[in-house]
Each structure stands twice: as C-alpha cells, then as structure tokens.
Amino acid sequence: MSEFTVAQERKVVTSIPGPKSQALHQRRLDAVSAGAGAALPVYIEKAHGAIIVDADGNHMIDLGSGIGVTTIGHTNAGVVKAVQEQVANLTHTLFTLTPYEQYVEVCELLNKHTPGNFKKKSVLFNSGAEAVENAVKIARKATRKNGIVVFDHAYHGRTNLTFTMNFKSAPYGNGFGPTAPSIQHVPMSYPYRDPQGMTGVEAAQRSINYIEKRVGVEDLAAIVIEPIQGEGGFIVPAEGFLKTLSDWAHANGVIVIADEVQAGVARTGKWFASEHFEGWEPDLFTIAKGIAGGMPISAVTGRAEIMDASHPGGLGGTFGGNPVAAAAAVSVLKEIEAGGVIERAQELGKLLGDRLNALKAKYPVIGDVRGHGAMMALEFVEPGTLNPNKDAVDKLVKHCHSNGVLILNAGTYYNVIRFLPPLAISDALLNEALDVLEEGLAAL
CATH class of the missing domain: 3.90.1150.10 (Aspartate Aminotransferase, domain 1)
Structure with missing residues (x-):
C-alpha cells in the first residue's frame, strides 16, 4: 500500500x-x-x-x-492490512458460542491501558450506545440498585435508555417515548457559563446536593459522565469537579462510569481523557469510536469484580467483538502502544x-x-x-x-x-x- x-x-x-x-x-x-x-x-x-x-x-x-x-x-495502513487478513480467515462465529483470539487480545490491551491501579476485565459490543447500555446493566447488577445519575449537556446515544440519559430531547428522543425509568439529571461543571469564580469543588458540591436531596443515594447504582463532553460542546469540567464526585460516589457505594466514547483512545493526547483530571477514579469505562479505525466495535472496561457481577450469558450479542472489527482494534491499539x-x-x-x-x-x-x-x-x-x-x-x-x-x-x-x-x-x-x-x- x-x-x-x-x-x-x-x-x-x-x-x-x-x-x-x-x-x-x-x-x-x-x-x-x-x-x-x-x-x-x-x-x-x-x-x-x-x-x-x-x-x-x-x-x-x-x-x-x-x-x-x-x-x-x-x-490507515495497519488497519487495512489487519482487516484484509482477518476477513480472508474468519468473518464471524459469535464469541459467546465459539470464541477467537482477537476478542481476547482487544480486552487485554484495554485492560492494560485504561486508567486505574486495579485488576480490570472487558467485554465487547458494537457501538457507543450499546457500551453505555451494558455499563448501566453491569452497575445495576453489581449494586442491586436501579438509579442512574447523568449530567446536564450530556450525550450518550440514541437507544431508549441512552436518549433518556441525554440532556437534549431534540432531536434524539422527542416523540420516541416512553423514556427509560430511574434516570436523573444533575448540573454539570461548565466553567464558561457557571457563576464567575465557581471552583470545580463547588460545582461538584452543587451536583452532590442535587443528588442527595432530589435523587437520594439509597437506590443509586451509578453516576455516568463524560470526562470531556462530546455533543454537549467539548465542555471540560473545572479542576476538582470529577475528583470530588468520585470521592463522594465511592464513599456512598456508587459506581463511577466514565463515558469515553468520543474522548478516549488517544484523541486528547492521553490514552483516555480521564487521565487529564487528577484524583478522578472511574470504576468502569465505555469505549468506542476511535478504537478500530472505522470498524464498528465498542467495549466496557473496568474493575474485575464489578465486570464479573453478571451471570454467564447476561452480556454479549451476535456481532459484539466481531473478529474483523476486533482485528482492526488490535491494530489501532498496538499502533498507539508503539508510540508517536x-x-x-x-x-x-x-x-x-x-x-x-x-x-x-x-x-x-x-x-x-x-x-x-x-x-x-x-x-x-x-x-x-x-x-x-x-x-x-x-x-x-x-x-x-x-x-x-x-x-x-x-x-x-x-x-x-x-x-x-x-x-x-x-x-x-x-x-x-x-x-x-x-x-x-x-x-x-
């Protein structure tokens, strides 16, 4: 080539x-x-x-x-070569029926490079919205709770659950109801539009007050947040906002999910955008878009004990982690790993x-x-x-x-x-x- x-x-x-x-x-x-x-x-x-x-x-x-x-x-030359070689050997079986190495290798690479000094596991899907859906499923299964908190200006997808999680109804959700239950929206740190002088810690406390008073923690499974919001306008929260949120969540038995679908995989000058925020400790990551150079694949990666909460057969899908898309993802992740x-x-x-x-x-x-x-x-x-x-x-x-x-x-x-x-x-x-x-x- x-x-x-x-x-x-x-x-x-x-x-x-x-x-x-x-x-x-x-x-x-x-x-x-x-x-x-x-x-x-x-x-x-x-x-x-x-x-x-x-x-x-x-x-x-x-x-x-x-x-x-x-x-x-x-x-990209590496992606094209990986896809051409893989499509000639194996296009599909179904990983949860008769598995293949490429799926495992993607998971190994993601476990290695996502932030967090703890044992991780991964599971693969097709799209960003599907990853978010499954991260919510995993969090609910692990905590035996239902509530999910999301943030103003967020975007998470176009499925029934994820359009409910979006901040804007139009054009993603209006007229497509009923919306999914147990989703609560709280304020986001938006430094350009927040009151002048508001710190990240103060913005987080505003969100926490809203969660405690309006949502409650008794049935709260997880908070889901983009460390840098995508469709919302690339909003970068003030320093201290994410750390204060994760500290509060972990003190209250709430899982922290970082939606890295748009910001992850080298886009922001780090493996994951979460790495820009000191002290921010997500438990789960949703990953898609840039992972495979144009081939459709996504992932949920996170703490092994949370990822293992699901019973066998509870996660998966016909095309999730398809061997051709997985081969492309391996190529991309190894190219990033090689440096440059x-x-x-x-x-x-x-x-x-x-x-x-x-x-x-x-x-x-x-x-x-x-x-x-x-x-x-x-x-x-x-x-x-x-x-x-x-x-x-x-x-x-x-x-x-x-x-x-x-x-x-x-x-x-x-x-x-x-x-x-x-x-x-x-x-x-x-x-x-x-x-x-x-x-x-x-x-x-």
Missing part, C-alpha cells in the same frame, strides 16, 4: 455538493428513512489520512474524523490551541476556546454577552463546507464548532483548514 492513496490536499472542483452528490441525494430521499438525516449531503467515495473525496472529485479536509472515529487517519500517536495528538492540541486562541483575541464573536489535544472547540456568542450565537456557527459551517473543509457543530445551543482532526493530518493541512475558517470569520 502506498504511503498516500489519496493526495493530501484540498481541491474544490465543483460546487459542494456537486451534481453527482446531488443526484445520489435524490436517490437517498426516495430510499432512506427521513430519520437518518444528512449534515452535508456529499457522497464520499474514498478517503485517506485527513482527506475525503466525494463522488464529484472534490478533496475535502476532514476535521471531523467521522465524529471521532478515524482518529489515526482514514484507511499520543504525542501527535499533543502536537495538534498545541497548534489548534494557539490558532484558536489567536482567533478568539481577534473576533469577539468567539466566547471560549477549550479542549485537550486533538479535541478542541470554539463557543460562539453575541459579542459582549453569553447569549449563544447559533447563526454565526451556521454561517461558518456553510462557508467551510463550500470551500472544502468539513467541520462539525455541537453544543446544547448549537453554538459550538468542534475540531476532531485525524491525527494523520499534517500541520500544513490543518493550518490551511483554519485559514478557511478565518476567511469565514472575517466575512461575518
């Missing part, structure tokens, strides 16, 4: 979307449920590194990585941080810059206020898309632009994409 199967350059040859994509989109409208929307209806034919190529031949710089999935780059990937995320974080902070200093429509590593965000406001500025984000996203840069919005108020570039992106390509963004800012 050549180093680059797709030239790593932005190239706009038609309007975006172009005529071929527009024709494909008409076919889609006739054949595909309207419930599966399209943020940008360009139809992708191939991709490599940090470039995606549509049906019209446009080369777009990808700053979304399939929403944090192709972290080590599109069509996490360091590259840190380098990109420095580049992004410097550029985005320079934009904030220049354009008062930018209220906040936040994130870690290659997981950074800009929050847009009406200048001089905290009022969310969705209109500015909509215009900037449209400008970038039209000029060959794929960026994503986020945030409870849709006023955040998030940056999730593949770690394979070059400095030059990332700077070019940010130049396009700045052109849009200047035109606002």
Whole structure:
C-alpha cells in the first residue's frame, strides 16, 4: 500500500455538493428513512489520512474524523492490512458460542491501558450506545440498585435508555417515548457559563446536593459522565469537579462510569481523557469510536469484580467483538502502544490551541476556546454577552463546507464548532483548514 492513496490536499472542483452528490441525494430521499438525516449531503467515495473525496472529485479536509472515529487517519495502513487478513480467515462465529483470539487480545490491551491501579476485565459490543447500555446493566447488577445519575449537556446515544440519559430531547428522543425509568439529571461543571469564580469543588458540591436531596443515594447504582463532553460542546469540567464526585460516589457505594466514547483512545493526547483530571477514579469505562479505525466495535472496561457481577450469558450479542472489527482494534491499539500517536495528538492540541486562541483575541464573536489535544472547540456568542450565537456557527459551517473543509457543530445551543482532526493530518493541512475558517470569520 502506498504511503498516500489519496493526495493530501484540498481541491474544490465543483460546487459542494456537486451534481453527482446531488443526484445520489435524490436517490437517498426516495430510499432512506427521513430519520437518518444528512449534515452535508456529499457522497464520499474514498478517503485517506485527513482527506475525503466525494463522488464529484472534490478533496475535502476532514476535521471531523467521522465524529471521532478515524482518529489515526482514514484507511490507515495497519488497519487495512489487519482487516484484509482477518476477513480472508474468519468473518464471524459469535464469541459467546465459539470464541477467537482477537476478542481476547482487544480486552487485554484495554485492560492494560485504561486508567486505574486495579485488576480490570472487558467485554465487547458494537457501538457507543450499546457500551453505555451494558455499563448501566453491569452497575445495576453489581449494586442491586436501579438509579442512574447523568449530567446536564450530556450525550450518550440514541437507544431508549441512552436518549433518556441525554440532556437534549431534540432531536434524539422527542416523540420516541416512553423514556427509560430511574434516570436523573444533575448540573454539570461548565466553567464558561457557571457563576464567575465557581471552583470545580463547588460545582461538584452543587451536583452532590442535587443528588442527595432530589435523587437520594439509597437506590443509586451509578453516576455516568463524560470526562470531556462530546455533543454537549467539548465542555471540560473545572479542576476538582470529577475528583470530588468520585470521592463522594465511592464513599456512598456508587459506581463511577466514565463515558469515553468520543474522548478516549488517544484523541486528547492521553490514552483516555480521564487521565487529564487528577484524583478522578472511574470504576468502569465505555469505549468506542476511535478504537478500530472505522470498524464498528465498542467495549466496557473496568474493575474485575464489578465486570464479573453478571451471570454467564447476561452480556454479549451476535456481532459484539466481531473478529474483523476486533482485528482492526488490535491494530489501532498496538499502533498507539508503539508510540508517536499520543504525542501527535499533543502536537495538534498545541497548534489548534494557539490558532484558536489567536482567533478568539481577534473576533469577539468567539466566547471560549477549550479542549485537550486533538479535541478542541470554539463557543460562539453575541459579542459582549453569553447569549449563544447559533447563526454565526451556521454561517461558518456553510462557508467551510463550500470551500472544502468539513467541520462539525455541537453544543446544547448549537453554538459550538468542534475540531476532531485525524491525527494523520499534517500541520500544513490543518493550518490551511483554519485559514478557511478565518476567511469565514472575517466575512461575518
């Protein structure tokens, strides 16, 4: 396989979307449920590194990585080789029927690299939402309790349980009820919007007060929280927030679940985002997205005694830990383990941080810059206020898309632009994409 199967350059040859994509989109409208929307209806034919190529031949710089999935780059050579070799040998049996080594190896690698100085075990599934569902099942089984606490601005998935756990009902849950029982929402640390001067410890005490007074601890199985929130707008809690929460939870027999679906697997410049927060001690981790370079697989990893609480047969699924996806995950995890990937995320974080902070200093429509590593965000406001500025984000996203840069919005108020570039992106390509963004800012 050549180093680059797709030239790593932005190239706009038609309007975006172009005529071929527009024709494909008409076919889609006739054949595909309207419930599966399209943020940008360009139809992708191939991709490599940090470039995606549509049906019209446009080369777009990808700053979304399939929403944090192709972290080590599109069509990574190691992933392609692992998938090709595995698919020729074994595509499926069902691990809980007749098992295979690749599943075990993924679990061994995750047990080794997730934070926590205790014995761990893992179990594999297909998607992030499925991992969250099963983490909740495991916590309930281990504690013999039902209650689950989640946080404002959270996103955990689109299944019945996980859309109930989300902060926003629309578009993920409205009209799809009834919602799942025993889910309680409490305040999140949001440094940009919390009262000025509020510390992480104070924000945690606010959450704890809410839990104790409104939820109660008698039937509380677990708290589930993203150490860096994804769809909520890459909200990084104040220092001390997560530690205070986990200290309280463990003192009260409550399991702590870190949802690392979007932030984990080298994205933030560490193996897991939880490692950025001193004293934070999750018991279980939900892992997906970046784990397998684009193949569908997810995991719950955590304390062995909690992971073993389920009876045999209580966990699993037909395709969970599929051998082809597992082979891809082994390739990704070993590439990270070999060195260079996490360091590259840190380098990109420095580049992004410097550029985005320079934009904030220049354009008062930018209220906040936040994130870690290659997981950074800009929050847009009406200048001089905290009022969310969705209109500015909509215009900037449209400008970038039209000029060959794929960026994503986020945030409870849709006023955040998030940056999730593949770690394979070059400095030059990332700077070019940010130049396009700045052109849009200047035109606002």
